[in-house]
Amino acid sequence: MTNNPRAASAADPSDESLLSNPEPERKVVYWHRELPPLAAEPLGEYIVEANSVRVIGDFAHDSELWERCYRDVLAQMEHRLKQELHRLGGHYAHVLEETIGSRRDDHSSEVWLHGRIKYLLLSRPRESADPFPGQ
Numbered sequence: 065m066t067n068n069p070r071a072a073s074a075a076d077p078s079d080e081s082l083l084s085n086p087e088p089e090r091k092v093v094y095w096h097r098e099l100p101p102l103a104a105e106p107l108g109e110y111i112v113e114a115n116s117v118r119v120i121g122d123f124a125h126d127s128e129l130w131e132r133c134y135r136d137v138l139a140q141m142e143h144r145l146k147q148e149l150h151r152l153g154g155h156y157a158h159v160l161e162e163t164i165g166s167r168r169d170d171h172s173s174e175v176w177l178h179g180r181i182k183y184l185l186l187s188r189p190r191e192s193a194d195p196f197p198g199q
Contacts, residue, residue: 092146093156094157095159101156101188104156104189107187108184109185111180112145112148112183113144114140115178116137116177118169118176121173122175137164137178137179140179145159159183162181162182164177164180
């Protein structure tokens with residue numbers, strides 16, 4: 065948790081999003097060295113792909129266009145991961161590999177980034193049945 069002095073508190077009536085959703089979204093995507101909950105059970109490895117917005121121009125690494133597309137492709141990949149978690153019935157995704165490459169349409173002079181993520185799908189631990197109920 066970060067300490068942001070500019071962040072509104074839950075008691076601040078000017079922040080309607082906190083009032084309508086008092087519980088913040090739980091972390092479900094863990095990137096590379098971030099560790100998911102230790103008790104999580106693996107369900108399998110999967111791949112998702114996503115594209116950034118298309119822009120007109122040329123990419124130079126670390127240019128403004130590159131950064132804009134890079135931020136967008138990361139957001140798109142995280143969105144796709146959350147969709148897949150829901151679709152596959154998992155609770156967490158641990159990103160294992162990530163590749164991002166540029167694409168170009170010479171006809172329209174558009175460029176964009178294409179991302180591909182390999183991840184481990186995980187679920188919360190199942191409740192173990194009590195072998196001695198009522199004791």
